[in-house]
Amino acid sequence: MTFAPDRITIGERIGALAAEHPETLAIVSVAPDGTRQTLTWEQLERVTNVAARGLIERARAAGASPAGPVGIALPSGLDHVIATLAAWKAGALVVPLNHEATETERAALRAKLAGGLLIGGREWSGEETGTVAGGWWRDDDGLGDGPVEAAGVPRSASASGGSTGLPRIVIRRRPWVYDPERLLSDADRETGLRFGQAQLVTLPMYHAGFTGLHHGLVLDHTIVLLERFVPTLFAGLVEEFRVNCFRIVPTQMRMLLEVPALAEADLTSIEAVHQGAGPCLVEVKRRWLELVAPKVVFEDYSSVERLGLVTIRGDEWLEHPGSVGRPTDCEVLVLRPDGTPAETNEVGELYLRSATTGQPEYLGDGPPLRSHGDFLTLGDAGRIDQEGYLFLVGRTSDVLNVGGANVYPSEIEAVLLGHPAVRDTVVVGKPHEYLGEAVHALVAAADPQSPPDRWDLDAYCREHLSLAKVPLSYEFVDDVGRTSAGKLRRGAATGGAR
Amino acid sequence: MSDVEAGVYEIVGRVLGSREWTPKSDFFDVGGSSLGAIQIVGMVEERFGVKVSLTDFFDAPDLETFAALVVERH
Numbered sequence: 138m139t140f141a142p143d144r145i146t147i148g149e150r151i152g153a154l155a156a157e158h159p160e161t162l163a164i165v166s167v168a169p170d171g172t173r174q175t176l177t178w179e180q181l182e183r184v185t186n187v188a189a190r191g192l193i194e195r196a197r198a199a200g201a202s203p204a205g206p207v208g209i210a211l212p213s214g215l216d217h218v219i220a221t222l223a224a225w226k227a228g229a230l231v232v233p234l235n236h237e238a239t240e241t242e243r244a245a246l247r248a249k250l251a252g253g254l255l256i257g258g259r260e261w262s263g264e265e266t267g268t269v270a271g272g273w274w275r276d277d278d279g280l281g282d283g284p285v286e287a288a289g290v291p292r293s294a295s296a297s298g299g300s301t302g303l304p305r306i307v308i309r310r311r312p313w314v315y316d317p318e319r320l321l322s323d324a325d326r327e328t329g330l331r332f333g334q335a336q337l338v339t340l341p342m343y344h345a346g347f348t349g350l351h352h353g354l355v356l357d358h359t360i361v362l363l364e365r366f367v368p369t370l371f372a373g374l375v376e377e378f379r380v381n382c383f384r385i386v387p388t389q390m391r392m393l394l395e396v397p398a399l400a401e402a403d404l405t406s407i408e409a410v411h412q413g414a415g416p417c418l419v420e421v422k423r424r425w426l427e428l429v430a431p432k433v434v435f436e437d438y439s440s441v442e443r444l445g446l447v448t449i450r451g452d453e454w455l456e457h458p459g460s461v462g463r464p465t466d467c468e469v470l471v472l473r474p475d476g477t478p479a480e481t482n483e484v485g486e487l488y489l490r491s492a493t494t495g496q497p498e499y500l501g502d503g504p505p506l507r508s509h510g511d512f513l514t515l516g517d518a519g520r521i522d523q524e525g526y527l528f529l530v531g532r533t534s535d536v537l538n539v540g541g542a543n544v545y546p547s548e549i550e551a552v553l554l555g556h557p558a559v560r561d562t563v564v565v566g567k568p569h570e571y572l573g574e575a576v577h578a579l580v581a582a583a584d585p586q587s588p589p590d591r592w593d594l595d596a597y598c599r600e601h602l603s604l605a606k607v608p609l610s611y612e613f614v615d616d617v618g619r620t621s622a623g624k625l626r627r628g629a630a631t632g633g634a635r
Numbered sequence: 636m637s638d639v640e641a642g643v644y645e646i647v648g649r650v651l652g653s654r655e656w657t658p659k660s661d662f663f664d665v666g667g668s669s670l671g672a673i674q675i676v677g678m679v680e681e682r683f684g685v686k687v688s689l690t691d692f693f694d695a696p697d698l699e700t701f702a703a704l705v706v707e708r709h
Contacts, residue, residue: 168664169661169663169664169666170661170663170664365663365666365667365668365669366668366669367663367669368669368693369693388669388670389669392669392673392689395688395689395690395693396690396693397690540670540673571673571689572670572673575677595649595678596649599649599650599652604650604668604670604671604674605670607674609674609677609678610677610681
């Protein structure tokens with residue numbers, strides 16, 4: 138253990154809450170057809186202790202360390218939470234993965250987790266990792282359900298695409314260890330969180346749903362976990378569980394406005410809506426601020442790299458529509474391509490510096506972020522107005538934001554280039570009503586006399602790429618616009634669409 | 636089954652991949668996602684020139700009802 142003895146781990150906190158109110162509901166998991174599975178705090182504590190013992194045995198059997206990386210490739214649901222907490226109780230680094238990844242994606246992820254343990258279906262098996270199916274906690278009777286001795290500090294990491302086409306796994310800067318006097322941080326308090334709330338989780342567990350759910354458990358939240366985001370279930374669940382807080386992304390906000398029942402629903406229990414993952418259409422946000430009190434909506438600009446956090450509350454947003462707020466906890470520099478500072482309202486690349494800013498720690502390799510002194514950038518573009526409000530305008534780097542998911546065009550291009558009828562390709566973002574950006578592929582045919590069929594390319598991409606990365610539209614061109622050096626001119630190809 | 640109806644199911648099949656489903660299935664119950672719904676609506680419009688909204692998709696209790704709506708508007 139490398140943390141101070143007065144700190145408690147998330148596992149110890151679960152144990153304390155189970156002792157405090159064993160019979161209280163901890164988690165309700167809601168399937169798309171509305172059926173539920175539940176765990177009380179005592180059940181959660183016991184089952185995760187059983188699961189942790191089983192995990193330690195399985196890790197040893199596979200030649201992996203229980204304190205090493207544990208990939209979790211399970212669908213959202215109780216098993217995902219049980220596997221995660223069990224791995225943390227054993228002292229592991231938990232890496233939630235998209236369980237619907239394609240074989241190409243799975244192979245790349247297994248390589249990153251080499252020597253570790255992977256909890257997932259048989260399709261995840263490979264030489265690099267020990268792979269076990271989840272669910273052993275339901276029939277491992279002999280293991281005992283008391284607390285487990287952890288072999289390491291509980292940590293987590295997020296997997297995302299990378300500009301090289303290979304995944305990057307960024308380790309969360311803070312381990313899942315808390316100062317018992319400061320379980321609820323000042324930032325939590327200022328953004329409407331408190332102990333004992335009912336939290337609805339609608340985001341995928343390999344995405345922002347993961348942190349919100351587990352931090353919520355530490356805050357004694359009752360978690361209502363929607364196994365898949367089914368827009369028509371949302372309003373009913375808010376009413377039934379008197380939901381107090383949830384995280385949401387712009388695409389979900391836009392889709393929920395299509396469900397007539399939302400306007401009729403009783404949303405008065407809501408105390409905190411945390412909106413993230415990129416720009417939201419001003420009109421969509423305005424309509425949300427009519428549905429719920431503006432003072433409970435907090436939009437933030439942040440990232441897994443935690444360079445800094447900028448937040449704006451709904452009432453302040455109404456005075457500065459489209460802004461993500463005035464940086465208070467971090468400093469933001471807007472720089473021109475030549476590194477000189479941009480003027481007020483001039484768009485440039487955003488460089489951040491805060492107490493938490495530092496080069497990301499990766500599991501395996503990963504690229505360092507570009508820096509300017511001790512300021513770092515993720516490649517986001519924006520401007521700051523005369524009153525100091527920050528506005529995001531998209532990205533300067535080669536990454537698309539498809540409904541809140543980071544999608545790297547280079548990964549899609551690499552797949553398309555594997556199709557025999559494709560000579561060259563460039564993938565760009567195209568504005569999309571619901572997704573913000575949709576994947577659009579420009580394709581040059583290997584044989585101009587018989588260009589590839591759009592529907593063949595679609596089937597081919599679906600074989601190799603998970604849903605968010607599959608192009609929604611194609612354009613067949615003679616030349617995709619590479620320079621003589623072979624570098625793609627993405628900006629030129631989009632025609633300024635981004 | 637009309638060509639349009641068969642075409643809608645072909646598009647649904649692309650998005651649902653290896654999941655098991657029938658025209659009587661509820662899209663979300665068989666493992667469909669909201670992103671998948673957006674893709675289906677987009678591909679239906681591209682292939683048949685039929686404008687259907689996400690609200691139409693959500694309102695349809697099963698895939699058969701959705702396909703019937705596309706046929707009707709075609």
